[in-house]
Amino acid sequence: MPDQSQICSDLISISFVLNGKRINVSVDPSETALMALREDLCLTGTKEGCGIGECGACSIIVDGKVVNSCLTLAAQLDGREVMTVEGIASDAAGQCLQRAFAETGGVQCGFCTPGMLLSSYALLKQNPNPSREQIIEAISGNICRCTGYIQIIEAIEKASTDLLNSNSEEK
């Protein structure tokens, strides 16, 4: 957490779209995006697992790309479009992923889950029908210690199928 005594005068104002809503917030220049989300904006769904970009628990989506929020400065979010796990249910892709994770056993302790969801959401947005290899590549930066990944991979495959089916039904 930033030392308030030193930074009050140095706070910078940023503005970005967070889960579909524009927000304005003042952040410390040295503050990470993870800290800003969790502490300043009280969105604690994004997790800190290692703080050095190794585990992916802090994954968020910035302008369609997955980034480690622990390695991103809050100031870098200025002008961007950001999605966290709290915004994942906003569309069909996110909902399909949530349902598939629940139904296939893709959630055990749940600490990696927000990051896994965001990595797989970004994948499905780019590539609605990914191969197993592409899924593995997409979540290779997200560590899970509980599931052995298999049911997570199955969940993403299922979500992809469900999403394609629901899209074709709509058409």
Place this chain on the structure above:
Amino acid sequence: MTEKNSQIQAGSSVGKNLIRVGAWERLAGQARFCADIKMEGMAHVVVVRSSKHHALIKSINLDKARNSRGCLGIFTSRDIPGKNRFGIINKDQFLLAEDKVRCKGDPIAIVVGETLSEAQKAAQLIQISYQELPSIFDPEEALRPQAVKIHEKGNLLGSRVIKKGNPDEAFSKSEIIIERYYETSHVEHAYLEPDAGAAMIDEDGILTIFASTQNPHYDLKDVCDLLNLDESKVRIIQSPTGGGFGSKLDLNVQGFVGLAAWLLKRPVKMVYSREESFLCTSKRHPLKIWYRSGATKDGRLLAADVKIIGDTGAYASYGLAVVTRAAVHASGPYEIPNIRIESIFAYTNNPMSGAMRGFGVPQIAFAHESQMDLIAESLKLNPIEIRLRNSLRVGSQTATGQQLDASVGIAKTIESIKPYYDEARNKGPVLRNHKRYGIGTASMFYGIGNTGVQNPSTAQIELEKDGSVILYSGAADIGQGSSTVLAQIAAQELNLDPSTIKLVIADTGRTTSAGATSASRQTYISGNAILDATKKLKDVLVTHAANKLKIPRQRLEIKNYSVVDRKNEQKGITFEQLATIMSRTGVPLKWQGFFDPDTTPLDSETGSGKPYGAYAYASHVAEVMVDTLTGEVEVLKVVAAHDVGRAINPENVRGQIYGGVVMGLGFALMEEFFPGKTESLKDYHIPTCADVPQIVPIIVEEFEPTGPFGAKGVGEPALIPTAPAIMNAIADALGVRIYKLPANLERVMAACVLSKES
């Protein structure tokens, strides 16, 4: 549970894939893990830790730190109101060091700050001067008479001897004797959620601690002793817990946040960084194993002589449990008539080793399964065949002399993997020049629950006045899914939709002890406690219904929260009506259940006794490709057959198997924690999804008569055979065996060089 789970038909909940309790809140980012807790006026706690492996503390200067901005308080051992000792088995840990530190990371003081950075800044201003002592990092060295004493009572933690038959005579009759030495390394649990906790004093003056924990009722006892508080003054609530694998059985942050909140009368929070979690939480015990096996020329095991020396590090933690469990399981799942096993653990100045998924069995299984392959190889027997020939059966006696009466599924697990083994053996993939393909198998048995000691679980089930049902259990669900399984067990007995049962879990203010979430025990032991409570409630419900409806009990059944006439379902009485009748007539609505497995203590001289009420069994096959130019091992496929008694929730069982296999793969190939060197996930690698092989889980259901609906357990067994199966596959690929875990690039390359030479 939410209505989203209502796909489950009432009354048929056992064997169904009920969606995990808590899954939806985790998927929405709404689960509040400890690090997510925010309270009005919440301060932050950091710990000042030893930078020395072994030293006397000469002085602690707090003056500068005390005056640091935002510093609310600094506490050392002198500020602890109660007894400054804790530990799950041996009370040898200090919440804050007194005169001495025994390993790097030993806690010396806690600093509480208005903000985290203020606490951290103040902590940096604390000056500690030490007088260094000689350090010991090897358990054999620690056991030498002249070794410096790490604890006052000496460096021996404990030992366990198991004797059966006449091993000397059996070895003299053995037609083949295989003797080898094996070693395993320190392993880090690396759960995704670093340890965390928060504490506050509630409106009734109760110190309430939220913790990421595997055993809230144990935490309660040690916190009360540390703070000199009555158990009625402290409440531990398990927060959503991001994995544990054994390390969150220890009191990690609970004492620190409890002390700070109690002394300052302020809400506090503490979250370990990953580095702190690596530095000061327990590790898997590294074992040195000398293993001598004797067999006949047709591959029948006659004798085993095993010596195990383990390093428990600076504190005991669950060390004594590992000493014994490793010894008890040293035979493997085989009938060996003549046994001599000696297991000795010593203190060193390494980080504390404690419980980690399997309690020493993954280590000893590496040895006994390597031995099995070595015997098979020298007798030119098929590795599957030699295991089948020796496997435990109904009527067999284990090394401790326990006769197995039922649910001995080892042979079935071997038979289930055999077709996969044979298929792989017959086909084999096309090889490139520098790549070698290998197949390996391994088996294990695992006693469910604590070893030869009482380890009961208690639970309650309550009928509410509106007819709904609440299940109370102290069993901490750390991600493995116990809450879901326990609800399914109660629902099965009451013929209800399990998703409609309300759950109160792992809160010492509202639940009674279920014992630890360890030793793969919650399904079997807490499941039975819940079943006991549920049966009592059911009995009372049916009795009152019979009385009211004037229908014999035998004709009644429970359906959809009513007790109805089997012959005429229109005729019945609802739970709500029954609740009213019961309350009016002074009959309790809440019923208590209890279960303790039928065990006996192990004899101190011979180790004989009945350590467990039930055993799980498993066999795996691993296929690997070894790159002889790089030493890289690719695990292509693992087939994992597990006898779980009865799969209460098959998807959950598969989840445990997948997770266990992948953790076992890490244990086999990459995970090695170097005390004092390994700092974080940057230098300690655990498997990512890119490392995951094809995994074929096979659930074998060999009904356990003492289990709830026949169930046993799977959490730890899932991991155990994987590493030995992979090691046997590497040996098959190279014709050279590796005797130390993990088989990292260096060790595999060394084996490749030997392989080429031969």
